[in-house]
Amino acid sequence: MDKPAYVSDPVDVNTCEAQPAEPQLPATSRFLPMAMASALFMDLLDTSALGAALPTLARQFHTTPLQLKFALTAYLMTMAVFVPASGWLADRFGPRRVFVNAVKIYLLGSLCCGLSTSVTTLVAARVLQGIGGAMMTPVARLIVVATTPRERLVHAMNAFTMPAVVGPLLGPPLAGLLLEVANWRWIFFINLPVGLVGIFAVLRFVPRLRHVHPGRFDWIGFVLAALTIMTVVTLSETVGTGLLSVKGQIILLVAGLTFGTAFVLHALRTAVPMLDLRLLSKSTYRASMIGGSLMRFSISAMPFLLPLLFQIGLGWSPVRAGLVMTGMMLGSILARFGGTFAIRLVGFRKALVVTAFFTAGATMIPAAFRDSTSAIFIVTTLIAGGFFRAAHFVASSALAFADVAPEDVSRASTLSAVIQQISLGFGISLAGLTLYISAGETGRLTVSNFTWSFVVLGAVTLLSIPVYLGLDRNAGASMRDRRESLIR
16 A cells, blocks of 8 residues: 555544554544545535526626626636645645635635625635635645545545535536525525534544645746736636737737746746646646546536526526536436446546547537427436546546655645646636627527537547547556455
8 A cells, every 4th residue: 555645643533633643544534535525515516506696696797697707717717826835835734724724715705705796896705715715625635645545546536526526516406596595695605504514524534644844835936827827817718708909818828828938947947846747747647637627628618508508598497497407416426336337347548538428429419409309308418418527537536646656646636726727717718708709799698609619618528538548558557456445
């Protein structure tokens, strides 16, 4: 069994203080994935619920749903900017301490979101949420990976990512229900009890993890990475929308390329960079990052597009739209039972290729949804899409760390989180761009305006297949040696 780079101290559950002992994994380690998953649950529940509530919020703030998507992308951009600091902070002050304080910041941001009175204050509150989320989600993943033996990592990631899948899929029906019986503000207020329970679970089950001092903070790398991310995401949000002149877009493009080039050169020359790009030399990690990013375009865009299609295009109520979208949740839950078995049976490479292909198909099919489309067909399509997306990320999440050395887990987790947030933001931006172009000068959305959005997203998903085909047939084999651990 590989020894983790972090060493745990047993926790006295009465005082929550570390007690001297020989380095070992805590007896409560089986509860760690679920305890840490509260972060992902809140994070993705909010994003998907907000997407489902966009038509209502647009009426409340007297704007359009396409303009309100900035509340989604502002959060993702903030996450991507501040995530690089999470690994260093976790190494310097301890993952548990950083995680608990991050949840507190996130809950404060949730409270501010619920009290917002305009688009500007909502976006500002989402930025505050993003700062907390940036320290919360990647540190949660880091704790799970650092305290789990390699032969049980697939099982642990399966448990860890289950609430992360259920969260965004519960978002739409929950938003619909809250919009009917209360108001949109409760979409954010509901985070408060969830976050408090999560803090209690972490203090009870998560050990204090000790790590060698990470060294000086890479301020140059942090600033260059932040400037690169902000210019690139801002550019993706404004291309084709008329919000910024062509000259302004060219300036952003040149600035982004300049900052990005400077960051890459700095990262490759620095012994301990903010984001260690050298990790991409590992084929399994690189394939998971590139292929997973292409897959995440649809992961983030579907909870944005489907509520708009159902509520604006087909004229459904928020409750009906939310209930239908639970089909995706059912598919995801089924994948959790079958995903690890598929890896054991056919291996990572084939599982990733097959699930990517069927995910692309399930992403394109909603392009054909119309008023006359059978509800059974719609639900079946969403179940299939949820199943293949979830099965894909069971394999992808575990494969990313298959060949990562224990001492590199923190840096690998940080880089993975940054890439994830950027790709999620790009997915929403691409969906918004295709809708904006399709709607034309009127800006009025009809059911036919959504066709190309789903087709384009499905095509982007297909681009991940060549990435996975480049993997060795035995990629991740070391994680399949103890097969019984995959199906417990």
